Amino acid sequence: xxxxxxxxxxxxxxxxxxxxxxAELYDTVYVPxxxxxxxxxxxxxxxxxxxxxxxxxxxxxxxxxxxxxxxxLFADTELINYKIWLSHSGWEVPAWITDHIRKNRYDLYLLxxxxxxxxxxxxxxxxxxxxxxxxxxxxxxxxxxxxxAIISGQGMLRLDNAISTIEEYLKL
Numbered sequence: 001x002x003x004x005x006x007x008x009x010x011x012x013x014x015x016x017x018x019x020x021x022x023a024e025l026y027d028t029v030y031v032p033x034x035x036x037x038x039x040x041x042x043x044x045x046x047x048x049x050x051x052x053x054x055x056x057x058x059x060x061x062x063x064x065x066x067x068x069x070x071x072x073l074f075a076d077t078e079l080i081n082y083k084i085w086l087s088h089s090g091w092e093v094p095a096w097i098t099d100h101i102r103k104n105r106y107d108l109y110l111l112x113x114x115x116x117x118x119x120x121x122x123x124x125x126x127x128x129x130x131x132x133x134x135x136x137x138x139x140x141x142x143x144x145x146x147x148x149a150i151i152s153g154q155g156m157l158r159l160d161n162a163i164s165t166i167e168e169y170l171k172l
Contacts, residue, residue: 003071004073005073005107005166006075007022007077007110008080008109008111009133013130015076016076018151018159022074022162022163029068029070029074031061031075032076033076034054035054035058035077038053051089052097055082058078079100080141108165109141111141111148111151114130147169
């Protein structure tokens with residue numbers, strides 16, 4: 001059985017660092033955030049169609065990496081991120097994104113808290129909206145009745161909290 005665990009949440013909350021550490025610890029692979037690669041290649045002047053392409057790229061990476069995973073597949077974000085991104089930008093969320101989220105739920109979601117300082121990196125755009133976005137992620141996860149936990153803490157405490165949550169979940 002393959003357990004699928006998504007690391008999700010607002011920008012600059014340590015998702016990428018956390019997913020890399022977890023994949024290494026669990027001796028498996030992770031799904032990188034496709035949007036970063038896309039924006040590096042195409043720039044920050046994006047439109048809704050670009051976000052749709054990024055969401056499709058994320059789905060393809062999920063599929064590719066799922067075939068390489070060792071018992072657990074971690075994802076550095078997933079389609080809830082794209083849904084909130086589109087909505088927060090005032091753009092329509094296509095039904096296929098909502099359908100994919102519903103039909104391809106992760107087993108566990110780790111929602112990263114906004115307790116880390118904001119770090120600008122040229123792609124991040126919401127330094128003042130992180131709290132609002134965090135609550136939108138929480139509402140999405142609540143609405144879908146997903147298994148999730150809020151992961152907070154600085155440094156190793158954040159990783160330890162994630163590991164404890166995963167270990168507790170895997171005992172089920």
